[in-house]
Amino acid sequence: MLIDSMKVRDRHSRLPLGRHGQTLVIAIMVMFILAAVGAVFVAMVGRNLLRSQRFSDIDIAAQLAEAGIRYADTMLTRSEEGADWRPKPDNDGVVTNPDGTVQIGSDGKPVPAPNWQEMRDQYPDFQWTRAYWPEELGYAGPTGGFSTFPMGEGRFLLRVSYNPDPADPFSKYIKIESIGRLGVFDKNDPTTYKGHGYSQLRREITAYKPIGITDYLRFITNKDNRPREFTLGCPGFGLNLGRLDPDSTRKNWFRGGPVRVNGDLTWYSGSQINIFLRGVETTTGDLIPVERIEVAGEMRLADQTTSILLTRMRPDGSPIDSTPILLRQSDDPDFTTAGGFCRDGSDRTDVNKAPRGIRRIDPPIIDTFDLTRSVHRYLVLTLYSGERVRGLVNGRWRWINLGEYGWGRGIYIGNSTDKQDESETLVGGYTMRADWLEPNNPMSPYWNGPFYVPPGVVITLHPNDTDGDGQPDLTITRTDAPGGRKYVWRDAWGNERPEWGSTVTMPYPDPNKGRTIYDRDQFGNIIWTRKKQLDGNGVIYAEGNIRIRGMLPPGMQLTVVSNRTIYIEGNLLKYRDPSKPIDPSPNALDPWRGADNTCALALLARENICINTTQFFSPLNSISPENVGSDAGDNRPPFHVIVTASPESRMRCAFEFGPWESETAKSAPANWFLYLRHSGQGGPSYINAWLNPTSGLPDFGLLYLNLSTVPYLPKHIWGVGDPAFNPPGWGIDASFVCDVFSLDLMHNAHLRTEPGILNLLQIALDETTYTRHNYRLGGLAVQPMDVRIEAILYAQEGSFYVIPGQWFNPNPEDTREAFQKTGMRPAGVKNDFPFYGEPLDIRIIIDGAVSENVTAPISDVEEWMAKWGNIPQTYGASQRPTAHPGEGLTILYDDHVGWPLADLRQTLRPRTPIRRDKFGRALPAAPRLPVCGSLLYVGDVM
Known part of the structure; x- marks a missing residue:
């Protein structure tokens, strides 16, 4: 029995050896699976960490780029330089002067630095920090011109440029380009060069900053964003924004008429409003607006019978449209933007499904505080730009700021x-x-x-x-x-x-x-x-x-x-x-x-x-209250100036002519006349007049007012109120007479009609006649005349305004209608003298740009347009044509304001800036202009 039991145990103990190996294999396989799963898990965690880090890096690069945009925006808005502000470029790869400017070689190109290729291979930002040049040179090129600004563990590269081009709608704006880059780079530290953990990651952002006051013919800024209506035009007067060449003999007269309104706009005019805007045709046949009507609100017509007609034209002034396009009100279901040339503030599309929406841009602010927020730019540029010296003030030695007296920068x-x-x-x-x-x-x-x-x-x-x-x-x-x-x-x-x-x-x-x-x-x-x-x-x-x-x-x-x-x-x-x-x-x-x-x-x-x-014929002498009187003596208008025997009361005035311009007259004027509305005080007054008096002229410039009228008096004496000169009873006290005198050489008038040359006119009592009653001057003018204002105009808190003045002929009985009925003028009024209610032949042209916070009330515009808006066809009752028939106050947009190029209109591709900084970068037309408070665009590279 013992033997049998041992056999049984021996039989059970002798299991196959493969059974033990299988267990081991299974165990090892489980371990490998667990290891693989762990590896995958670790890899996934690591990859997620790397991805998270990359996303974080991308976000940091974007933040750095945005910081560059904000920095440039702040400097343009608040710095001393304003629209002229530009960061100093790195200018790697070229030889520079001590002030950082680029040395130009005999070939007209930048001189390359001896080690520029090493810079190219080692500097991680070389393609941006090399010198700017319009063509690719390797050591300089169109991607260069940036400036580096370290920011902790990163940096941003910044370039601010202004490159006006009449074929580029964005070129009116200041362009800001910012590149955010990870990592620290130091030119003096080789460990920061390429190959030492440097990252190629970057974020590029572009923004556009408008100047605003140079970009439009009319800019209504609505500074405080009031919910109100603004107006352009005047009832009963045609409104033209821009123009084509008037005829074949007047080439290159064309102008565009861009408009921006930060609110609702109501148009006023006669039967028609004509608008001319320029656009660029692309190779695909598309038409891109260069100038636009931009209304950040609703656009309405005051008179529904008025038509708004738009003619689009090329930059060279040739019309694109053979027939003008009819523009409509904002609430019209057939409203059209005419391909983007006219847009309002609606979020809807136009009749052709084109977008309409225009948004407000914040206007420039003159008194914006500087970066210290303690004083504004123009005080820094003037009052605080002078030297301080010791000087005597009220008997005591003190420090004097020379800037306070105009002797600063x-x-x-x-x-x-x-x-x-x-x-x-x-x-x-x-x-x-x-x-x-x-x-x-x-x-x-x-x-x-x-x-x-x-x-x-x-x-x-x-x-x-x-x-x-x-x-x-x-x-x-x-x-x-x-x-x-x-x-x-x-x-x-x-x-x-x-x-x-x-x-x-x-x-x-x-x-x-x-x-x-x-x-x-x-x-x-x-x-x-x-x-x-x-x-x-x-x-x-x-x-x-x-x-x-x-x-x-x-x-x-x-x-x-x-x-x-x-x-x-x-x-x-x-x-x-x-x-x-x-x-x-x-x-x-x-x-x-x-x-x-x-x-x-x-x-x-x-x-x-x-x-x-009222100052076109500007008095040079001070006029005291006792030398001013009411014509009728009842302290009601019209009023006059009194000239007495005192030398201080002599009427001295200055005036100058602008260059003649008319789209309707056939030729420039060749004859000029002096118009006087005057009388003697209490009796006849005998006067002399001098024009540009100097010892080099005959009779010291005395005008021969009496050349052929009254032979028994010298030719330089005119008797106002004397029956030999005026109808009996006229020309004394309230019975003013209206005389016209030729300003030609025969009358010893040496008039300077060249643009901008000052003329001096003096009127005084004659000292040789036996009677010397005071002289009363109710009006003085020289016709024809042009007054031209070539400037950028900006009213930050208020309005653009024209002082109408009183009618040159204030007699309501002396009208053209009355003359047509009777064929006669009132006694003492020369035929050439202007009628009551008709403007002088003085045309005012503003050739520049007009910006204002709010427009003047339309009733005020009617007042000044009545006196300056429609010059008659002839002088008074004569048949002599005026120099500006049917014309008047005109506002034109000067191309050189929006595109400040010296060779504008002289070459097909103008490229020569009017102003540059010391690094050769183009600047706006006038120095230290303010810029708009908002950016027009911020986003991906354009």
């Missing part, structure tokens, strides 16, 4: 009391609008007879050197009295100059060349050995009102800023050479006497921009 004028604060009282208060519309109203101290003389510093722009220092200059006259004391200027060394008084002549703050200031002795002689060299930034800033006129010198760019209102009192011209005759050829590139389009002028007012038509 810009010119500061501290006339803070030259302002017109509006008020409300029980008897009505004071408003500027009421003051401008109601001549000699009792609430206003600023009307002197027919002349409106507002408080303000007077700035006259001269095109040449007037004080012998070899530099073109401007004249500034302070009319304020700070502390009750008449203002006295100080010189550039801080010394008070009583002999200068309130008037100083100084060189322009030239942004290209600066200015050299020479000391002068008490007699005005230059001390050539004593001088100062001042940098210039092209800015003039005044705390109060500004009154301005004149012509810029060649190549000058200037920005004039007022903390109050700017009054334009005559021509504001780009330089024109008076020695060059008008070019009558059909192919004349500039039919307006060769304007220097490298000039630019911007007028920026915190309150209003106002054309003061």
Whole structure:
């Protein structure tokens, strides 16, 4: 039994060896599966970590790129340079000058750095940080010109550019390009070069920053985003925004008329509104708008019988549409954008399913605080740009800020009391609008007879050197009295100059060349050995009102800023050479006497921009209240100026001609006439008149007013109210007579009709006659005349305005209708004299861009258009045609404002900027302009 049991145990213990191996294999397989699963898990976790890290890196790169956009946006908005701000480029790969600018070789191209290929191979950002050049050179190229800004463990590369091109609709805007890059790069640390853990990851973002005030013919900014209606045009007057070439003899006169309104727009006009906008045709036949009507609200017609006609044209002015396109109101089911040329604020599509929506853009702000948030840009550029010196002030030695007296990089004028604060009282208060519309109203101290003389510093722009220092200059006259004391200027060394008084002549703050200031002795002689060299930034800033006129010198760019209102009192011209005759050829590139389009002028007012038509013939002498009277003696308009025997009361006035322009007249004027509405006070008044008096002219420039009228009196004496000169009883007291005098050489009139040249006219009582009754002057004008304003105009808080003035002929009985019935004019009125209710033959043209916060009330527009909007066909009752028949106040968009290129309209592909910075980068037309508060686009590269 024992043996049997042992056999049994032995049999059970002898299991196959394979059974043990299978268990081991299974165990190992399980371990491998677990290991594989673990590896996959670890790989997945690792991959997710890497992916998470990459997403994090992508997000960081995007944040870095966005930081670059925000930085550039802030600098353009708040920095001292404004629209001129550009970061200093790295300019890798080329030889640079000590100031960082690129050295240009004899071949006209950048000089390559000896080690530029090493930079290319080692610098991770070389393709962007190399110097910019429009063609690919390897060491420089079109992708270059960026600046590096380190940001912790990353960096952003930034390029800000402005490349105007009339064929590119985006080229009016400042382009911001930002590239976000991971990692630290230091040119002095080889461990940060390529191959040392450097990442190719990047995020590129593009943004566009509009300047706004240079982009449109009319820009209504609606600064405070008010829910109100704005208007363009005037009832009963045709409205043209832009134009084609008038005829085959007037080439290159075409203009576009882009408009932007941050709100609702109502159009006013006669039967028709004509709009001309430019677009570019692509190779595929598409038409891309370069100029548009952009209304961030609803567009309406005040009169439903008015038609809005759009003519689209190419950049060269040739029309694309043979028949104008009819535009419609926003609520019309057939509203069309005309291919994107006219868009409103609707979220709907037009009749062709094209998008319409236009959104508001925040306007530029003149008084935006700088980066320190303590002072605004234009104070930094002027008041705080001068040297500080020790000087004598009220008998005590103190530190003097020369910038306070205009001797900084810009010119500061501290006339803070030259302002017109509006008020409300029980008897009505004071408003500027009421003051401008109601001549000699009792609430206003600023009307002197027919002349409106507002408080303000007077700035006259001269095109040449007037004080012998070899530099073109401007004249500034302070009319304020700070502390009750008449203002006295100080010189550039801080010394008070009583002999200068309130008037100083100084060189322009030239942004290209600066200015050299020479000391002068008490007699005005230059001390050539004593001088100062001042940098210039092209800015003039005044705390109060500004009154301005004149012509810029060649190549000058200037920005004039007022903390109050700017009054334009005559021509504001780009330089024109008076020695060059008008070019009558059909192919004349500039039919307006060769304007220097490298000039630019911007007028920026915190309150209003106002054309003061009453100062076109500007009195140079001060007119006291006792020298102003009511024609009828009842203290009601019209009013006149009284000239007495006192030399101080002599009527002295200045005027200048702008270049003639007319789309309807056949030729430029060749004859000019002096128009006087006048009378004697209490009896006949005998007067003399001088035109441009100088010893080099016969009789010192005395006009021969009496050349053939009354032979027994000298030819230079005119007897107002004398029965030999006027009908008996006329020309005395309230019976004003209206005389016309020829201004030709036969009458000893040496008139300067070249654009921008100042003429001086003086009227005084004759000192040789036995009777010397006072002389009453009710109106003075020279016709025909052009007043041209070539400038960027911006009224930040207020409006663009035109002071209508009183009718030149205030007699309501003397109308064209009355003459057509009777065939007679009232006694004492010459046939050539204007009728009551008809404008003078003085055409006002604004050639630039007009931006304003709100438009003036339409009733006010009707007031000024009635007096300046429709010049008659003939002078009074004569058959002599006017120089601007049927024309009047005109606003044109200057291409050189939107595309500031010196060779614009001279070549098919203009490429020469009017202004550049020291690195050769194009800048806007005028220096230190403000930019819009919002970005037009932010997103992927365009």
